[in-house]
Amino acid sequence: MPARIQKFVNSVVRTPGSVRHSLVVLGTVAVGAEVLLALADGAAAAATGFALVTAVALVLARYAAGGGAQDSDHRKRVRLLGSHAPALGGWRRIVAKTLADDSEVHLRTVMRPQLQRLFAARLAERHGVAMHRNPRRARALVGAELWPWIDPGASAPQPTLPEPVLRALLDRLEAL
Known part of the structure; x- marks a missing residue:
């Protein structure tokens, strides 16, 4: 076996779980399955x-590249949020109610959680x-003077x- 191929095989074998290792294993399985299909059932099979195999490979590649994420392919950001990015639906109503209603319940249950999100x-x-x-x-990043109003680990200052x-x-x- 040529030295280049041997070096490649050794690097793949030494790092199981890496992307390269996974691709080599999946490629080997796919080629083996194709050979078995050709031998058992012919060219049509x-x-x-x-x-x-090609369709599954394309779907997996798209998912791995971030196509399954809900924020235009930015998977890391979705993981940071832990859920979908919050929408601004009803925001004007929430602000108007907060300014009109000096209710502690409204601040604690609606306005503050929405601001935190x-x-x-x-x-x-x-x-x-x-x-x-x-x-x-x-x-x-937020600023020490505003942080108490959105601090998830404490209650509102007023x-x-x-x-x-x-x-x-x-x-x-x-x-921001």
């Missing part, structure tokens, strides 16, 4: 098997920071959200 999405999307896993880095604080939070969210 081998052609059908080849078409099937939006900040978590923005921090993950633009800065690669998971707000819940790395609160120190998130606090540094029972109601003043309008200047809400404006500052939204301005900071936009700036």
Whole structure:
């Protein structure tokens, strides 16, 4: 066996679980299956098997490249969020209700969780920071004066959200 091929085989064998190793194993299995189909059932079965193997390979390659993600192929960001990116549906209604209703329940159950989701999405999307896993880095990015309002590990500093604080939070969210 030539030295180049031997070196390649050794590098693949030494690193099981690597992408190269996985591709070599899958390729070997696919070629073996094709040979068995050709020997057992002829050229028609081998052609059908080849078409099937090609289709599965394309689907797996697309998934591995990020095609299965919900945020335009940015799989890492989805993992940072832990769920789908939050939508802004009903945002105007939520803000209007927050400003009109000085209810602690509304702030705790609606407004604050929505702000936390939006900040978590923005921090993950633009800065690669998971707000819940790395609160120190998130606090540094958001700012110490606004962080208590969205801190997932503590309650809000006041029972109601003043309008200047809400404006500052939204301005900071936009700036991130």
